[in-house]
Amino acid sequence: MIVEIGHFALILGLAFAMVLASVPLLGVQQRQPLWMELARTAAVGQFALLGLAFACLIYAFIQDDFSVKYVAANSNSQLPLIYKISATWGAHEGSLLLWALILTLWTLAAALFAKQLPPTLKARLLSVLGWIAAGFILFILITSNPFERLLEVPQEGRSLNPLLQDIGLAIHPPMLYMGYVGMAVAFAFAVAVLMEGKMENAWAHWAQTWTLIAWAFLTLGIALGSWWAYYELGWGGWWFWDPVENASLLPWIVATALIHSLAITAKRGSFQAWSLLLAILAFGLSLLGTFLVRSGVLTSVHAFTSDPSRGVFILVFLVVIVGAALLLFSARAHLVTQQRAFKPLSKETLLLLNNVLLMAMMATVLLGTLYPLILDALGIAKLSVGAPYFNSVIVPLTVPLALLMGLGFAAHWRESRAGGLLKQLWPVLLVSALLAFVLPLLLLPDLQGWAVVGLFMSAWIALSALQWLWQNRAATNSTGRVQRRRILGAVLAHIGFAVTLAGITVTSLYSIEKDLRLAPGESYSIGDTRFQFVGVIQKQEHNYLASEGTIKVYANNQWLTDLHPQKRTYLSQAMPMTEAGIDAQLSRDLFVALGEKLDGAAWSLRIQYKPLIRWIWLGAILMALGGLLALPSGRQRRKESAA
Amino acid sequence: MKKQWLPIAVFSLLVAFLAIGLTLNPKAVPSPLIGKPAPDFTLPLLNQQTAFSPQQLRGQVWLLNVWASWCSSCQQEHRLLVRFAQNRTLTMVGLNYKDTPNEAQAWLDALGNPYSFVVEDQNGQAGIDWGVYGVPETFVVDAAGIIRHKFTGPLTQQRLDNELLPLLNTLEMTQ
Numbered sequence: 001m002i003v004e005i006g007h008f009a010l011i012l013g014l015a016f017a018m019v020l021a022s023v024p025l026l027g028v029q030q031r032q033p034l035w036m037e038l039a040r041t042a043a044v045g046q047f048a049l050l051g052l053a054f055a056c057l058i059y060a061f062i063q064d065d066f067s068v069k070y071v072a073a074n075s076n077s078q079l080p081l082i083y084k085i086s087a088t089w090g091a092h093e094g095s096l097l098l099w100a101l102i103l104t105l106w107t108l109a110a111a112l113f114a115k116q117l118p119p120t121l122k123a124r125l126l127s128v129l130g131w132i133a134a135g136f137i138l139f140i141l142i143t144s145n146p147f148e149r150l151l152e153v154p155q156e157g158r159s160l161n162p163l164l165q166d167i168g169l170a171i172h173p174p175m176l177y178m179g180y181v182g183m184a185v186a187f188a189f190a191v192a193v194l195m196e197g198k199m200e201n202a203w204a205h206w207a208q209t210w211t212l213i214a215w216a217f218l219t220l221g222i223a224l225g226s227w228w229a230y231y232e233l234g235w236g237g238w239w240f241w242d243p244v245e246n247a248s249l250l251p252w253i254v255a256t257a258l259i260h261s262l263a264i265t266a267k268r269g270s271f272q273a274w275s276l277l278l279a280i281l282a283f284g285l286s287l288l289g290t291f292l293v294r295s296g297v298l299t300s301v302h303a304f305t306s307d308p309s310r311g312v313f314i315l316v317f318l319v320v321i322v323g324a325a326l327l328l329f330s331a332r333a334h335l336v337t338q339q340r341a342f343k344p345l346s347k348e349t350l351l352l353l354n355n356v357l358l359m360a361m362m363a364t365v366l367l368g369t370l371y372p373l374i375l376d377a378l379g380i381a382k383l384s385v386g387a388p389y390f391n392s393v394i395v396p397l398t399v400p401l402a403l404l405m406g407l408g409f410a411a412h413w414r415e416s417r418a419g420g421l422l423k424q425l426w427p428v429l430l431v432s433a434l435l436a437f438v439l440p441l442l443l444l445p446d447l448q449g450w451a452v453v454g455l456f457m458s459a460w461i462a463l464s465a466l467q468w469l470w471q472n473r474a475a476t477n478s479t480g481r482v483q484r485r486r487i488l489g490a491v492l493a494h495i496g497f498a499v500t501l502a503g504i505t506v507t508s509l510y511s512i513e514k515d516l517r518l519a520p521g522e523s524y525s526i527g528d529t530r531f532q533f534v535g536v537i538q539k540q541e542h543n544y545l546a547s548e549g550t551i552k553v554y555a556n557n558q559w560l561t562d563l564h565p566q567k568r569t570y571l572s573q574a575m576p577m578t579e580a581g582i583d584a585q586l587s588r589d590l591f592v593a594l595g596e597k598l599d600g601a602a603w604s605l606r607i608q609y610k611p612l613i614r615w616i617w618l619g620a621i622l623m624a625l626g627g628l629l630a631l632p633s634g635r636q637r638r639k640e641s642a643a
Numbered sequence: 644m645k646k647q648w649l650p651i652a653v654f655s656l657l658v659a660f661l662a663i664g665l666t667l668n669p670k671a672v673p674s675p676l677i678g679k680p681a682p683d684f685t686l687p688l689l690n691q692q693t694a695f696s697p698q699q700l701r702g703q704v705w706l707l708n709v710w711a712s713w714c715s716s717c718q719q720e721h722r723l724l725v726r727f728a729q730n731r732t733l734t735m736v737g738l739n740y741k742d743t744p745n746e747a748q749a750w751l752d753a754l755g756n757p758y759s760f761v762v763e764d765q766n767g768q769a770g771i772d773w774g775v776y777g778v779p780e781t782f783v784v785d786a787a788g789i790i791r792h793k794f795t796g797p798l799t800q801q802r803l804d805n806e807l808l809p810l811l812n813t814l815e816m817t818q
Contacts, residue, residue, distance in 0.1 A: 273647075277650060280650075281650075284654075288657075291661065295665060297661065297664040297665055297667070298664075311665045312665060315658065315661055315662060315665065318658070318661075319658055322654060323651070323654065323655075323658070326650050326651040326654050327651055329647065329650060329651070330647045330648045330650065330651050331647075333647045334647065370657075370660065373660060373661070373664040373667075374660050374664075376664065376667050377660050377663035377664050377667065
């Protein structure tokens with residue numbers, strides 16, 4: 001019964017989305033304020049209905065209602081409650097429903113907090129969001145209905161992939177979707193502005209707010225996914241350049257560019273068309289990511305069960321939504337463009353250059369991701385593109401990006417003088433170079449060229465951000481709390497990037513990885529750290545059997561900690577899973593994974609020493625926090641739109 | 644003015660590739676062994692004392708089907724194979740891959756045995772020589788002992804009708 005209510009709520013949600021997609025647009029055309037006002041009601045109803053549908057699905061999971069096909073395939077009565085709930089979005093159908101729910105949440109938020117936008121723009125914007133929601137709900141109902149019943153009710157569910165029975169994964173998709181789907185607001189904004197045929201610079205603040213929030217979620221979502229892969233997959237890697245990871249990185253790169261481009265539009269009144277194009281692109285790439293994951297056109301560790309009909313639907317959807325937006329852009333972008341003069345050396349130029357670099361990064365990642373597909377489509381070859389390609393193309397793009405970032409802080413709007421910049425930045429330059437050489441000599445085992453480059457970039461970004469903060473101390477006192485908060489946010493976000501960059505550099509260059517055969521009592525040392533293998537015991541847990549190893553870790557012959565890596569066999573599935581034993585510190589991780597049982601009581605073990613790996617995720621947290629701190633306030637936006 | 648149309652042009656190209664991509668299967672990797680002589684092996688027949696080698700089948704068209712009792716998609720395919728074997732006289736060799744003889748026998752007893760020969764490849768050595776990377780896989784070998792085709796994953800009625808049968812017919816005609 002409950003399941004049917006959920007199904008019905010979803011259908012009704014589609015009806016609301018269709019109203020939202022059409023009536024406010026008609027209202028703009030017919031100059032009917034009441035019809036335009038209807039957008040808000042429709043947004044509320046749409047969200048309430050999707051919320052109800054999702055709640056019903058969760059209820060079916062909690063109740064172990066195996067008459068529902070989706071529940072039977074993805075749950076099991078033995079599953080702990082928390083993973084029954086997270087199983088709701090653990091597979092294709094449910095995760096799409098979550099996607100749609102989050103979209104309606106963003107739509108509702110946009111409807112409630114768009115007071116400073118003119119009514120026609122707001123109505124158009126919400127209608128565009130309605131189009132997207134209608135398309136997605138239709139997609140769910142036609143190809144991926146989670147409420148489908150089974151005629152023969154199985155006794156027991158087929159359980160969730162044991163890989164997914166993990167708290168990191170329970171929160172990773174909702175975070176990521178908040179980011180992905182949040183890009184829809186900026187997208188709808190861009191389309192609505194193009195329909196209006198004019199762009200006021202103060203609106204850029206509004207769009208920036210929503211992009212920043214979505215970007216912060218996306219940053220956290222990507223970091224969570226990376227962290228999860230690190231401790232759960234058992235290989236100790238934190239980024240694999242898997243198509244699905246790339247699919248989340250692409251919108252992130254574009255959104256990063258968009259935030260900066262919108263800042264120029266808001267502040268200087270230029271780059272309007274570029275900002276709108278980026279907004280369309282960011283969400284377009286989110287949709288492309290969805291297509292790549294769901295259609296099975298690429299092989300990936302993340303691939304959901306692929307089904308060509310789903311692929312066709314998303315592709316058509318992509319063509320309609322993004323194609324229409326780009327056509328509109330082509331036809332009308334010239335209406336919103338204004339040119340404001342700026343000199344070759346100015347903040348504008350530097351930001352634009354970094355935008356170009358980010359786009360180049362996006363293009364190379366996209367090319368690498370789609371290359372196997374393109375070659376296959378042309379019938380040339382079957383191949384896969386992996387880390388060697390991505391690392392070798394991304395690193396050379398990151399170096400100039402980092403250098404320009406530092407310059408960008410110091411440069412003035414409109415015009416800067418090279419002499420002035422040099423005068424201002426030489427201390428930063430000197431200290432950064434010093435740090436880049438001295439830190440590896442003092443703290444790292446040897447001096448490597450790329451370590452110097454990476455640490456120099458990190459120091460350069462962080463220090464020039466701090467210097468900018470210092471320079472603005474006088475300005476911040478006079479311009480009030482909001483401005484101060486925004487400046488702090490920007491500085492924090494860039495320091496976060498520097499922290500991540502330092503983490504990536506040191507982890508990539510100085511990690512130590514050993515595959516060993518150890519019998520109980522035997523030890524292995526990495527530097528001052530000694531790993532002593534005690535033995536393996538068998539454990540029975542709620543829904544799995546585990547071989548648990550114990551490794552005593554000594555630092556300078558002082559006992560430090562015990563690590564307990566496991567090999568688990570879940571009762572419902574034969575595939576064994578590896579749980580790594582990790583000792584985490586800010587300066588380094590010790591990582592032990594249990595391999596195979598060898599002769600006698602000996603086991604094969606993989607021991608890793610990963611310096612600064614925590615910095616990668618710490619930096620991402622700082623970036624997200626900084627992004628949220630940098631939100632323009634509602635009052636500021638209204639003041640500027642009134643001015 | 645013109646550059647405004649660039650995004651939509653790039654997008655159209657992208658969509659074209661994605662549309663073609665949808666019709667392809669990224670997991671279908673052609674075997675490098677196609678057109679090459681079938682790798683030789685000498686392995687015991689399941690629960691028998693005698694050994695079997697592909698050399699014995701020289702001069703006839705035959706199938707090598709790689710299967711295991713632990714493989715769930717083999718079960719799906721097996722029904723089809725049993726029916727196929729009833730309708731057509733064709734030598735079918737079942738390579739029992741990384742399995743135990745008892746479980747393999749129990750499986751055949753329960754589901755039927757379509758094979759002319761079932762050979763035990765307990766340590767997977769023959770599987771490595773044949774380039775097996777997933778179970779089930781099916782190879783078509785012609786009368787001269789050359790591998791002509793490889794099916795990755797379970798055979799379906801569709802693949803049987805559209806790919807396997809036409810191939811077998813042409814191979815047997817030239818024989």
